[in-house]
Amino acid sequence: MKPDRCFSAWRKLALLLCALALSLPALAARDSVRLGVQLEPPLLDPTATAAATAGEITYANVLEGLTVIDAKGRVAPRLATEWVRASDGLSYTFTLRRGVRFHDGKAFDAEVAAASLNRIVATDSRNPQKKWFEKIAGVQALGSHQLVIGLHQPDALLPFALALPAAVMVHPDTAAGNATQPIGTGPFKFGEWRRGHSVRLDRHAGYWGKQPALRSATFMFLNSSAETENMLGEGRLDWLGSVTKMTSSFMTRPDYRMSARKLESKMILAINNARPPFNDLRVRRALAHAIDRFELSTIYGTQFKPELIGSHFAPWHPAYVDLAQRYPFDPARAKALLAKAGVAPGTRVALTVPPTDYGRFGGLKIAADLEDVGFRVDLVQVDWKRWMSEVFEKKDYELTLILHVEPLDLNIYARPDYYFNYDSAEFRMLWERVLSARDETELNARLGEAQRKISEDAVNVFLFMRPERNFMHKDLMGVWEGSPIPSFVLDDVYWRK
Amino acid sequence: MSSRTRFRLVPTGLTARSALVSLAVAMLVMGAMALTLWALTRQSEALDRLSQGEVEHLMAATRLLQQANLLDQEASTLASAAGHAQRREAWVALTDRLTWVEKLVVELGLPPEDAALAGELAHRITQIEENSRALHAAVRARIDDPASEAGAQAVARLKQANEAMTAELSAQLGLVGANSRRLLDAQTRQLAQDVEAHRRTTIGLGLALLLAVIVAALWFEVNVVRRVHLLKRMVDEGEATPPAQTLVMRDEISSLAQTVGSYVSRIRAHEQEMRRVNEELSFLADHDALTQLPNRRFFETRAMRRAAQPGEPWWVLIGDIDRFKQINDQHGHAIGDAALVHVAGLLRTKLREGEALARFGGEEFVAVIPAPTADAVFSIVERVRAAVAASPLTLPSGERLSMSISFGLAPILPAPATTEDEAAPRRALDAALRAADDALYVAKRCGRNRVQVAPQPTPAPTPAAPTVRGEALEA
Numbered sequence: 001m002k003p004d005r006c007f008s009a010w011r012k013l014a015l016l017l018c019a020l021a022l023s024l025p026a027l028a029a030r031d032s033v034r035l036g037v038q039l040e041p042p043l044l045d046p047t048a049t050a051a052a053t054a055g056e057i058t059y060a061n062v063l064e065g066l067t068v069i070d071a072k073g074r075v076a077p078r079l080a081t082e083w084v085r086a087s088d089g090l091s092y093t094f095t096l097r098r099g100v101r102f103h104d105g106k107a108f109d110a111e112v113a114a115a116s117l118n119r120i121v122a123t124d125s126r127n128p129q130k131k132w133f134e135k136i137a138g139v140q141a142l143g144s145h146q147l148v149i150g151l152h153q154p155d156a157l158l159p160f161a162l163a164l165p166a167a168v169m170v171h172p173d174t175a176a177g178n179a180t181q182p183i184g185t186g187p188f189k190f191g192e193w194r195r196g197h198s199v200r201l202d203r204h205a206g207y208w209g210k211q212p213a214l215r216s217a218t219f220m221f222l223n224s225s226a227e228t229e230n231m232l233g234e235g236r237l238d239w240l241g242s243v244t245k246m247t248s249s250f251m252t253r254p255d256y257r258m259s260a261r262k263l264e265s266k267m268i269l270a271i272n273n274a275r276p277p278f279n280d281l282r283v284r285r286a287l288a289h290a291i292d293r294f295e296l297s298t299i300y301g302t303q304f305k306p307e308l309i310g311s312h313f314a315p316w317h318p319a320y321v322d323l324a325q326r327y328p329f330d331p332a333r334a335k336a337l338l339a340k341a342g343v344a345p346g347t348r349v350a351l352t353v354p355p356t357d358y359g360r361f362g363g364l365k366i367a368a369d370l371e372d373v374g375f376r377v378d379l380v381q382v383d384w385k386r387w388m389s390e391v392f393e394k395k396d397y398e399l400t401l402i403l404h405v406e407p408l409d410l411n412i413y414a415r416p417d418y419y420f421n422y423d424s425a426e427f428r429m430l431w432e433r434v435l436s437a438r439d440e441t442e443l444n445a446r447l448g449e450a451q452r453k454i455s456e457d458a459v460n461v462f463l464f465m466r467p468e469r470n471f472m473h474k475d476l477m478g479v480w481e482g483s484p485i486p487s488f489v490l491d492d493v494y495w496r497k
Numbered sequence: 498m499s500s501r502t503r504f505r506l507v508p509t510g511l512t513a514r515s516a517l518v519s520l521a522v523a524m525l526v527m528g529a530m531a532l533t534l535w536a537l538t539r540q541s542e543a544l545d546r547l548s549q550g551e552v553e554h555l556m557a558a559t560r561l562l563q564q565a566n567l568l569d570q571e572a573s574t575l576a577s578a579a580g581h582a583q584r585r586e587a588w589v590a591l592t593d594r595l596t597w598v599e600k601l602v603v604e605l606g607l608p609p610e611d612a613a614l615a616g617e618l619a620h621r622i623t624q625i626e627e628n629s630r631a632l633h634a635a636v637r638a639r640i641d642d643p644a645s646e647a648g649a650q651a652v653a654r655l656k657q658a659n660e661a662m663t664a665e666l667s668a669q670l671g672l673v674g675a676n677s678r679r680l681l682d683a684q685t686r687q688l689a690q691d692v693e694a695h696r697r698t699t700i701g702l703g704l705a706l707l708l709a710v711i712v713a714a715l716w717f718e719v720n721v722v723r724r725v726h727l728l729k730r731m732v733d734e735g736e737a738t739p740p741a742q743t744l745v746m747r748d749e750i751s752s753l754a755q756t757v758g759s760y761v762s763r764i765r766a767h768e769q770e771m772r773r774v775n776e777e778l779s780f781l782a783d784h785d786a787l788t789q790l791p792n793r794r795f796f797e798t799r800a801m802r803r804a805a806q807p808g809e810p811w812w813v814l815i816g817d818i819d820r821f822k823q824i825n826d827q828h829g830h831a832i833g834d835a836a837l838v839h840v841a842g843l844l845r846t847k848l849r850e851g852e853a854l855a856r857f858g859g860e861e862f863v864a865v866i867p868a869p870t871a872d873a874v875f876s877i878v879e880r881v882r883a884a885v886a887a888s889p890l891t892l893p894s895g896e897r898l899s900m901s902i903s904f905g906l907a908p909i910l911p912a913p914a915t916t917e918d919e920a921a922p923r924r925a926l927d928a929a930l931r932a933a934d935d936a937l938y939v940a941k942r943c944g945r946n947r948v949q950v951a952p953q954p955t956p957a958p959t960p961a962a963p964t965v966r967g968e969a970l971e972a
């Protein structure tokens with residue numbers, strides 16, 4: 001064979017292999033799945049960080065709670081098989097599931113459950129949802145598989161709270177290590193965390209429940225819009241949980257489909273209420289008038305019509321009060337308020353944005369709006385770890401564009417040390433009234449009052465409900481589309497043949 | 498004996514040897530298969546590596562090149578931004594792309610030998626980053642102060658620098674891509690070579706296996722089949738000594754050969770014995786046990802044969818021991834038997850073998866004698882009579898018992914030449930015996946111890962007119 005003919009033969013083989021390789025991932029992906037998430041959590045333990053992505057990865061997959069929010073959004077048994085509320089409402093008795101083991105072989109029993117819950121309510125607890133469990137007076141193990149939770153006051157939301165990612169069951173021996181190597185009771189065990197790249201979970205053979213169809217799942221961190229576009233375009237992602245600027249252009253692809261998600265993602269321009277000039281109510285109200293929320297909501301394309309909000313509450317909740325037009329878009333009004341508050345034109349303000357699609361492109365629009373009313377804006381793009389540490393923990397920011405995804409999280413306004421630095425005794429009182437509501441009507445009425453309060457105080461600029469869609473390969477089945485918990489539960493996911 | 502031992506741990510038996518040979522062949526086969534499996538696994542792994550590794554690598558390199566080229570465009574957009582909003586937009590897009598390019602470089606996963614190249618790439622990107630930041634600041638400054646010449650120049654300069662850097666980066670990335678392609682080629686070629694090598698090995702193994710099978714078959718043929726054939730021949734031909742080939746190894750066949758040999762010897766011995774017995778029986782069928790003389794039946798057969806011969810006429814002789822009953826009564830049957838034997842012995846010596854002497858029953862003897870005339874035969878038999886009379890029997894007591902014998906003689910008349918009757922010789926013999934018997938009777942009547950010849954038949958009278966109606970005259 002002549003040398004050049006020989007070489008071309010290798011070329012052909014190489015091409016064949018390329019073709020094969022391109023199809024191989026598709027062939028190989030049938031028992032594994034690649035999931036795209038925009039934010040890499042600082043830690044993988046949802047009981048130790050408010051970053052929702054920690055839960056997104058581990059909820060119901062690696063770590064399980066006593067209860068779980070199922071595919072239809074209802075509270076369902078998980079590590080507890082049933083629970084009984086005492087007639088006076090001051091205690092719950094949970095019956096725990098038998099034969100459950102952690103991934104390292106340790107047994108799950110009432111002692112472990114009690115330790116887990118006590119860890120949440122401890123005084124030095126760093127649990128992000130500690131507030132939900134304030135009413136707990138004590139937790140006790142009764143025998144090996146019975147748990148009694150005593151309450152100061154009745155709490156109808158306790159089973160729901162126990163289904164939150166922050167309330168998952170951990171073993172006291174391994175709890176500290178969960179930040180980098182979560183050990184839970186779920187159908188998948190932690191595989192590998194490649195920083196800046198991905199987290200892989202592998203199916204756990206010793207799971208107490210039904211074996212999942214998938215053998216492994218990889219959560220890939222997309223830290224740039226360019227990357228997201230490329231991954232989607234090349235079909236290297238099987239699921240993307242958040243709508244992005246380019247989602248609408250991908251909607252026409254026949255190999256992918258979209259379905260609604262029941263998340264409550266509230267897009268807000270958070271204001272550091274303690275930092276001048278934003279400690280002035282007029283300045284805050286000026287900000288609210290300055291932002292063209294409708295224009296902002298078009299970053300996802302015209303197919304989506306996100307609902308504008310006027311307070312920190314989801315419109316589809318029965319207690320919702322429509323305050324969206326409390327501060328209509330009015331740059332002139334904004335300038336007037338600013339002048340009254342003594343903010344000179346050209347005042348520099350830093351707008352910190354996270355490394356997400358909305359952060360980049362939403363941030364641009366807000367910066368433009370703010371500049372239109374006289375501010376000089378520094379658009380500060382930070383990575384997620386920095387955002388969590390500087391904005392969330394150290395509260396070292398002025399304005400930040402962020403998405404709050406937890407359902408029914410109005411209670412954060414009752415925490416004076418929350419990163420908004422909103423310290424209002426009145427609101428706290430209103431919240432107390434909410435918690436002690438005796439029935440649903442009262443509850444909804446009081447929730448309405450709370451919403452009005454934070455709107456009146458213009459604590460933040462409430463923008464809109466981000467449209468939430470599952471964007472996934474058309475052959476991917478069993479996704480829990482109706483869950484309000486930001487998560488990707490692998491329980492029932494499988495590939496259609 | 499070792500051949501009787503049931504459980505042999507020492508592998509010298511045929512079963513053990515055959516098992517060993519079969520095992521050897523089987524192991525060769527297994528070995529060949531294992532080798533094939535190993536090679537196939539290796540090749541499949543290589544293919545995996547190729548597709549997951551090299552191809553991915555090539556694609557990553559290509560992707561990176563694409564993105565690097567786009568960087569330049571975005572820098573241009575930034576440089577030409579007229580207002581802060583545009584500036585910000587361009588900056589967000591540029592930083593977004595830079596973030597990804599950085600990630601792609603990390604993910605490129607260059608091999609250790611390309612560490613220098615990886616370092617260079619990272620360095621260039623850092624440079625581009627810094628330059629971009631400077632560009633961004635310059636653009637911002639220019640927007641704030643559009644009139645400034647210096648500002649515009651700064652922007653232009655930084656933009657050019659960016660272009661240059663991006664071009665260099667692209668070139669470098671092109672090199673990475675080319676390397677990747679070369680690596681892919683090399684690995685593909687390697688794989689093809691592996692496949693070819695394995696193919697050759699498989700053929701070689703196949704031949705070796707074939708050879709092994711042939712050798713095994715030959716071994717089997719020589720050590721088992723041939724020896725079994727020899728065994729078979731041993732049996733067929735009744736060889737008592739096993740051929741050397743069957744004994745060459747100490748195993749079941751050799752012990753079988755020895756057993757067969759011993760059986761064959763036994764069979765031969767038995768056969769000999771049987772032959773002997775047969776002969777004896779045969780003898781006894783035709784002879785008298787006591788005197789060892791042929792018996793009557795045998796005599797008749799022989800006599801007829803003799804008589805049928807052309808030549809001298811044959812005479813039938815019947816001899817009867819005189820006063821034999823008296824001897825028996827006086828001296829007992831044992832002496833009587835002894836007397837018989839004695840007389841038989843004498844007759845045997847005096848008569849020739851061709852004369853078919855036989856014991857005719859009781860104390861009678863018979864023979865056929867060829868003689869030309871009655872006188873000739875008379876003198877022969879007379880001598881015999883005299884010999885018997887002259888040889889008394891010595892009894893155990895020492896007493897001597899004198900004995901005598903009377904003879905009757907008659908000729909066997911030849912059958913007329915014209916007849917072809919098969920029973921004619923028989924009739925002739927019977928007639929002669931009857932005539933001899935009559936003669937004997939005469940001899941006894943005339944005082945015993947004498948020879949009496951039957952009167953000769955006169956020649957048939959000429960057919961005169963018979964006076965007696967249809968009756969033959971008897972002489």
